[in-house]
Amino acid sequence: MALLIALDIDGTTVHHDGHLTDAVRDRVQAVANAGHHVVLATGRAVIGTMPIAEKLDLATGFAVCSNGAITLGINPGRPEGYDVVETVTFDPEPALTLLRGSWPDAVVAVEEVGVGFKVSAPFPDGELLGVQRIVPWDELTRHPATRVTFRSPTGSAEDFLELTERIGLHGVNYAVGFTAWLDINPEGVSKGSALEQVRRRLGVEPADTVAVGDQRNDIEMLRWAARGVAMGQAPAEVQDVADEVTGTVEEDGLATVLDSLLA
Numbered sequence: 001m002a003l004l005i006a007l008d009i010d011g012t013t014v015h016h017d018g019h020l021t022d023a024v025r026d027r028v029q030a031v032a033n034a035g036h037h038v039v040l041a042t043g044r045a046v047i048g049t050m051p052i053a054e055k056l057d058l059a060t061g062f063a064v065c066s067n068g069a070i071t072l073g074i075n076p077g078r079p080e081g082y083d084v085v086e087t088v089t090f091d092p093e094p095a096l097t098l099l100r101g102s103w104p105d106a107v108v109a110v111e112e113v114g115v116g117f118k119v120s121a122p123f124p125d126g127e128l129l130g131v132q133r134i135v136p137w138d139e140l141t142r143h144p145a146t147r148v149t150f151r152s153p154t155g156s157a158e159d160f161l162e163l164t165e166r167i168g169l170h171g172v173n174y175a176v177g178f179t180a181w182l183d184i185n186p187e188g189v190s191k192g193s194a195l196e197q198v199r200r201r202l203g204v205e206p207a208d209t210v211a212v213g214d215q216r217n218d219i220e221m222l223r224w225a226a227r228g229v230a231m232g233q234a235p236a237e238v239q240d241v242a243d244e245v246t247g248t249v250e251e252d253g254l255a256t257v258l259d260s261l262l263a
Contacts, residue, residue: 003037004208004209005212006191008218013040028058039064042065042067045070045116045147046082059076066185069189069194070084088146090144090186092110098168108149111146111147111149118133150182154180156179159180160176171187173185183217190220191218191220212254214234227243227244228243231253
């Protein structure tokens with residue numbers, strides 16, 4: 001029986017500094033070698049996802065990027081190492097119009113698939129992978145987008161949760177990160193919705209699905225999976241929707257989960 005095992009990246013598979021432990025890498029390879037389908041499911045853009053797939057030695061299968069807006073088929077035969085299986089976009093103008101001026105030092109990034117981001121101002125080093133291209137505000141809103149990121153160096157996650165309630169974002173799907181970081185996606189699109197399409201492509205039964213994650217953008221994925229596992233450092237609202245809680249990323253909690261699948 002082949003399982004679909006969906007893995008968040010940051011705070012689950014790798015530490016927040018990008019470090020991948022030997023224990024996690026070895027267990028991911030072991031479940032893949034056992035015939036299970038390992039699917040990375042991340043808020044990262046395509047350009048930030050593929051290096052992790054390579055570190056994990058995932059040479060086939062699928063990856064869900066940009067919180068479900070982009071699904072890749074891993075294909076080492078392609079120059080980029082992947083095929084884009086599905087892309088879902090939305091009009092970013094209404095959401096950005098609501099957000100404009102709502103937080104004094106906020107910066108905005110609009111994903112350019114496979115390249116990087118259009119930004120209102122530079123993001124701190126290491127936060128966005130790929131090219132950052134500073135553009136006028138009108139350029140941020142002009143074209144359909146897969147994902148928009150709204151970020152502040154001075155706020156907190158709690159500030160942004162209050163902000164989203166105050167301004168009332170409608171017609172989009174959004175998630176606040178562990179800092180003042182807000183990702184906005186097309187309405188109805190999440191890691192869970194994209195993984196359901198992958199599950200059907202693979203012919204895996206709903207009962208044979210596992211997902212592991214640590215943040216608010218993982219909530220739909222954890223609800224979708226037959227076995228949803230929250231990392232030990234996940235916020236309370238993430239742990240509450242999970243079927244179980246494993247150790248923290250520092251404790252290699254993901255390795256514990258994968259060991260249970262190999263037993």
